[in-house]
Amino acid sequence: xxxxxxxxxxxxxxxxxxxxxxxxxxxxxxxxxxxxxxxxxxxxxxxxxxxxxxxxxxxxxxxxxxxxxxxxxxxxxxxxxxxxxxxxxxxxxxxxxxxxxxxxxxxxxxxxxxxxxxxxxxxxxxxxxxxxxxxxxxxxxxxxxxxxxxxxxxxxxxxxxxxxxxxxxxxxxxxxxxxxxxxxxxxxxxxxxxxxxxxxxxxxxxxxxxxxxx
Numbered sequence: 001x002x003x004x005x006x007x008x009x010x011x012x013x014x015x016x017x018x019x020x021x022x023x024x025x026x027x028x029x030x031x032x033x034x035x036x037x038x039x040x041x042x043x044x045x046x047x048x049x050x051x052x053x054x055x056x057x058x059x060x061x062x063x064x065x066x067x068x069x070x071x072x073x074x075x076x077x078x079x080x081x082x083x084x085x086x087x088x089x090x091x092x093x094x095x096x097x098x099x100x101x102x103x104x105x106x107x108x109x110x111x112x113x114x115x116x117x118x119x120x121x122x123x124x125x126x127x128x129x130x131x132x133x134x135x136x137x138x139x140x141x142x143x144x145x146x147x148x149x150x151x152x153x154x155x156x157x158x159x160x161x162x163x164x165x166x167x168x169x170x171x172x173x174x175x176x177x178x179x180x181x182x183x184x185x186x187x188x189x190x191x192x193x194x195x196x197x198x199x200x201x202x203x204x205x206x207x208x209x210x211x212x213x214x
Contacts, residue, residue: 028122135147
């Protein structure tokens with residue numbers, strides 16, 4: 001019975017990493033679609049979002065089977081219940097990557113500002129997602145805490161993007177429409193960072209039994 005349970009936990013880890021990889025790819029594609037004004041690449045992100053949604057359902061089903069049939073206790077129960085919480089955040093990350101891709105499809109003119117900080121935000125959030133999931137699989141408390149610290153970097157980049165674009169709007173109201181779209185994209189990336197932080201906090205709970213926000 002224990003061997004079957006351990007096999008299910010291994011499958012859970014693999015599925016979580018696969019789901020995480022899918023959203024990382026979509027964040028990258030969405031960022032590149034924006035930079036390159038590549039509508040076809042944006043469509044790929046939007047169309048693949050249903051795969052991420054299905055992965056959430058598959059992982060949720062596996063978690064419920066483990067909870068009902070294996071009746072795990074203590075640390076094992078925390079691990080599975082944390083995974084149930086985490087997949088909600090991963091799915092939302094996928095949604096926000098798709099949202100970025102949708103907005104990027106409206107760009108067909110030169111950018112009002114060189115895209116510098118938004119790609120940096122994308123890279124930072126991808127690292128946060130990767131690190132949070134690796135922390136879960138490896139039960140790495142230090143790595144989980146480092147993800148939470150990394151969120152400050154994303155927040156600072158968002159503030160920079162927002163402030164720079166507000167200045168451009170104040171100088172020329174014709175910059176308004178594109179500036180608002182870019183601020184929205186930066187906001188979605190900032191939210192991805194928040195979701196990665198949520199994942200890291202559930203990792204901490206799964207290891208210690210205490211959620212950082214309690």
